Amino acid sequence: MNERGYEAVIGLEVHAQLVTATKIFCGCPAVYGADPNTLVCPVCLGLPGALPVLNREAVAMAVRMGLATGCRVAGLSVFARKNYFYPDCPKNYQISMYDRPLCEDGFVEFELGGEWRRVGIERIHLEEDAGKLLHDAGGGSLVDFNRCGVPLIEIVSRPEIRSPEEASTYLVTLRRILRYLEICDGNMEEGSLRCDVNVSVRRAGETALGTKTEIKNLNSFRAVDMGIRWEMDRQIETLSKGGRIEQVTNLWDAASKRLVEMRSKEQAHDYRYFPEPDLRPLEVAAEWIEALRRSLPELPVDRERRLRRHYGIPPYDASVLCGEKGLADYFEAVAGAGADAKLAANWIMREVLEEMKSGPAAPRSDPGAVSSAGPFGFEAPLDPSRLAGLIALVKKNAVSGSAARDAFKEMVRSGETAETVVARLGLAQESDSAALEKWIDEVIAENPDEAARYRAGKTALLGFFVGQVMKKSRGTANPKLTGELVRVKLGT
Ligand SMILES: [Zn+2]
Structure with a gap:
């Protein structure tokens, strides 16, 4: 009204x-x-x-x-x-x-x-x-x-x-x-x-x-x-x-x-x-x-409801994924290859769609990619099993979110699996305390003023220290664990 x-x-x-x-x-x-x-x-x-x-x-x-x-x-x-x-x-x-x-x-x-x-x-x-x-x-x-x-x-x-x-x-x-x-x-x-x-x-x-x-x-x-x-x-x-x-x-x-x-x-x-x-x-x-009638595919509204029910994904995600039949097929293939459904939805709605929008500049070296077929085709930049492999590494904290995005781009370019790319580029997330502590000690030594202010109660500087460690580790440090260790080191 x-x-x-x-x-x-x-x-x-x-x-x-x-x-x-x-x-x-x-x-x-x-x-x-x-x-x-x-x-x-x-x-x-x-x-x-x-x-x-x-x-x-x-x-x-x-x-x-x-x-x-x-x-x-x-x-x-x-x-x-x-x-x-x-x-x-x-x-x-x-x-x-x-x-x-x-x-x-x-x-x-x-x-x-x-x-x-x-x-x-x-x-x-x-x-x-x-x-x-x-x-x-x-x-x-x-x-x-x-x-x-x-x-x-x-x-x-x-x-x-x-x-x-x-x-x-x-x-x-x-x-x-x-x-x-x-x-x-x-x-x-x-x-x-x-x-x-x-x-x-x-x-x-x-x-x-x-x-x-x-x-x-x-x-x-x-x-x-x-x-x-x-x-x-x-x-x-x-x-x-x-x-x-x-x-x-x-x-x-x-x-x-x-x-x-x-x-x-x-x-x-x-x-x-x-x-x-x-x-x-x-x-x-x-x-x-x-x-x-028998030749009809599952219709978008039915599919949207089924994805919400079956995978427990939010209505917004289901609606975006069901916007195109090929996209919904791709999501179900990634989830079917073992990926966490909500993570799969996020990755497809952000990285995959963005990659597709940025055009066919990247060579399609991926033999398993969904092939395009006329006006209804859907060509994903990564085949479902390789995206599922990357999502599995994210899920078990073996790579950080930002390292995974770098790995994704490299996988699209090279056609390799997530494990290969992560190993080759050294993107694995570091969760070993000894390695993290070594970086933290260096960062504290290089920033004595900030360390003093932190000890004097300015705990909002925690993010600064984590950021410095991330930089030193080229993005591979486990940020959550780093934060916990910084707190211990600086005695809070
Ligand atoms: Zn005619």
């Missing part, structure tokens, strides 16, 4: 580009980044007489998303023509689905602020993408038809989202499911995941819906958040001054970070939907649906 006594009612329409090899109604490759207008044929250009043929792979992907979100999959659904004129659509209509969608009535769940939320999904349907307009510097516009006919699913939520945070978390949740299913790469920058939002506000406690406006072009999680905030503020402002909300479509302008009014919103009847005469109704056999 808003501080001015208003609450938002938000619904999302998410378009996800399916990673099929070919387009939805023709054999043209469905790939991103080719030279303009090179991946086209009479069907996707909408030339007279060309007839569409439905891509079975696209149907399978859409059904799997429906099943993963608890939808009912229709045995019979119907493609419809959505008529509109725009230069990115040479046919002047888009083949979509209207009153008989493929999937209906599902939901997704996510945790936000320690609470589980469930957002209903009204429908998921198949449709074809339109082309892309490129506005050139000379003031003209160019059109690239490569994207015409690339398969999309549109995922329509119920208006059950109540805040910008919830909207972005819902979108993150959908993206995670799409990537687990390996049906959409979720790349918002390249437009393979796009989001339109409907927003209205009402006074808290009211049940009737206010007039909604639509925001298009929200092509990052940040834009979703900012666009909704902007529009909520505008509507609340208008209503509190006694004004009326007009049903409009706004475009989010990422450069100026503001909404620009695009046009008054169309009604469904403006599109003159009618059943697509060139395609038969889509029949999906019950056995095929069941086979697709």
Whole structure:
């Protein structure tokens, strides 16, 4: 609820580009980044007489998303023509689905602020993408038809989202499911995941819906958040001054970070939907649906709950690790190789992810590393058993935390095991009292003033002495034991 006594009612329409090899109604490759207008044929250009043929792979992907979100999959659904004129659509209509969608009535769940939320999904349907307009510097516009006919699913939520945070978390949740299913790469920058939002506000406690406006072009999680905030503020402002909300479509302008009014919103009847005469109704056999259901992986939310339960790791860790299927697989492989689960989670979330972010600069000399495979691949810098070996040394205090981080970097570089690297670089943690005492005596002798002040009661200098010993030992002294010995030496 808003501080001015208003609450938002938000619904999302998410378009996800399916990673099929070919387009939805023709054999043209469905790939991103080719030279303009090179991946086209009479069907996707909408030339007279060309007839569409439905891509079975696209149907399978859409059904799997429906099943993963608890939808009912229709045995019979119907493609419809959505008529509109725009230069990115040479046919002047888009083949979509209207009153008989493929999937209906599902939901997704996510945790936000320690609470589980469930957002209903009204429908998921198949449709074809339109082309892309490129506005050139000379003031003209160019059109690239490569994207015409690339398969999309549109995922329509119920208006059950109540805040910008919830909207972005819902979108993150959908993206995670799409990537687990390996049906959409979720790349918002390249437009393979796009989001339109409907927003209205009402006074808290009211049940009737206010007039909604639509925001298009929200092509990052940040834009979703900012666009909704902007529009909520505008509507609340208008209503509190006694004004009326007009049903409009706004475009989010990422450069100026503001909404620009695009046009008054169309009604469904403006599109003159009618059943697509060139395609038969889509029949999906019950056995095929069941086979697709069996092919589903463990879904992210189930996996998150299982990791928390089984490994006893905190909710935050489970959520980060389940962000990508490959990352969760890797965590379970490291834990399975004998590593302490919480330490494994820490090491993966910090060192492993950092190493992966710092790019492929380090040579991948690791033959056991998880190999990358297309947009869903996950390439860990260390194979699970070697990371588990390093974590075991940390766990039994054979190396200090900072020495272990040095060892990690060297293991990535050289491909050796933790034991080899620790021995070769002399990183083993020194816990032998005699060796530690020798360093401590030297440090005390070199710092007589500090020693005197410590003896006079300035015990906060303990850290200074431990630090000096760590320096002298090149990071290998056991810091805890060193602290205890310093205290004894200086008589406290
Ligand atoms: Zn084509």
